[in-house]
Amino acid sequence: MADHRFVPTVFHTTLGPHDPVLTIESGDRVFTTTVDAGGFDANDNPVTPAGNPQTGPFRVAGAEPGDTLAVHLEQILPNRTRGYTKTWVAANVLDPGHPTLPADLPQSIDWNVDVEAGTAAPLGVPELAHWRVPLAPMIGCFGVAPERHQAISTATSERHGGNMDWNGFQAGVTAMFPVFEPGALFALGDVHAVQGDGEIVGTGIEISADVVFRVELLKDHAIGWPRARTPDCIATLGNARPLDQCVQHATTEMLRWLADDYGLDRHLAHIILGQAAGYQLGNMFDPAYTMVCTLTHDILRAITRTP
Numbered sequence: 001m002a003d004h005r006f007v008p009t010v011f012h013t014t015l016g017p018h019d020p021v022l023t024i025e026s027g028d029r030v031f032t033t034t035v036d037a038g039g040f041d042a043n044d045n046p047v048t049p050a051g052n053p054q055t056g057p058f059r060v061a062g063a064e065p066g067d068t069l070a071v072h073l074e075q076i077l078p079n080r081t082r083g084y085t086k087t088w089v090a091a092n093v094l095d096p097g098h099p100t101l102p103a104d105l106p107q108s109i110d111w112n113v114d115v116e117a118g119t120a121a122p123l124g125v126p127e128l129a130h131w132r133v134p135l136a137p138m139i140g141c142f143g144v145a146p147e148r149h150q151a152i153s154t155a156t157s158e159r160h161g162g163n164m165d166w167n168g169f170q171a172g173v174t175a176m177f178p179v180f181e182p183g184a185l186f187a188l189g190d191v192h193a194v195q196g197d198g199e200i201v202g203t204g205i206e207i208s209a210d211v212v213f214r215v216e217l218l219k220d221h222a223i224g225w226p227r228a229r230t231p232d233c234i235a236t237l238g239n240a241r242p243l244d245q246c247v248q249h250a251t252t253e254m255l256r257w258l259a260d261d262y263g264l265d266r267h268l269a270h271i272i273l274g275q276a277a278g279y280q281l282g283n284m285f286d287p288a289y290t291m292v293c294t295l296t297h298d299i300l301r302a303i304t305r306t307p
Contacts (some may be wrong), residue, residue, distance in 0.1 A: 016151025
């Protein structure tokens with residue numbers, strides 16, 4: 001196991017078979033930085049075109065199709081004071097015909113991000129001058145190279161991960177991705193200082209960040225869709241449109257997980273999910289929506305009789 005300090009100079013707005021920036025081994029830790037969704041770095045300078053630019057990809061030695069890449073998120077820390085958000089709720093989240101935001105009103109606002117205080121405050125909105133939002137830094141877009149040698153825009157998501165915008169992807173969480181290309185080719189970006197469920201205005205508080213992650217290669221362990229293990233639950237993520245399709249992907253992947261890794265009879269797994277499944281909304285703004293199916297560790301311990 002080794003630690004790597006990587007300073008990115010090239011970014012991609014697709015996840016795909018790009019030349020790797022660094023080769024790492026299972027167990028290695030990477031200290032790196034991300035630019036914000038608009039391509040602005042820690043000095044608030046534009047260094048790359050907008051569109052969720054990704055740091056990476058990182059080649060994981062020995063990773064092959066049919067494996068799973070586990071990414072342990074150890075630190076996600078905003079590294080400047082200015083963040084920004086859009087200000088209008090997306091039309092697809094509202095009833096048809098609901099009035100849109102007039103063009104003469106601000107379409108985006110800046111936020112003062114105070115990492116030491118752990119808060120963000122909107123700027124230029126006198127009515128909200130007293131409001132402070134607790135920080136909850138998360139990664140909006142990350143994943144591996146997709147199957148069939150594709151390069152897929154970081155505006156959207158699929159089985160490889162991508163722009164899922166689930167605010168559960170915080171420090172202390174392990175994300176898991178199916179491997180489709182040799183080396184996995186993992187990349188990450190689009191950090192939000194905080195974001196409500198669904199990213200319904202098309203942004204969280206967009207910001208650059210210092211990130212630390214550790215990779216773990218699970219050989220000959222195939223999964224169908226991204227998974228996560230948080231301090232509170234296990235989670236499966238389905239990415240698709242319409243919304244019922246991503247619910248189907250997430251729920252089916254949870255049933256697979258319970259059967260394949262926890263040894264539950266499939267009928268029992270259906271019974272348990274019927275009364276114990278939770279659902280959280282990831283991205284509800286971009287081409288593919290994200291639904292997250294969850295099951296708490298307390299329930300898992302009870303049904304599997306583990307300590």
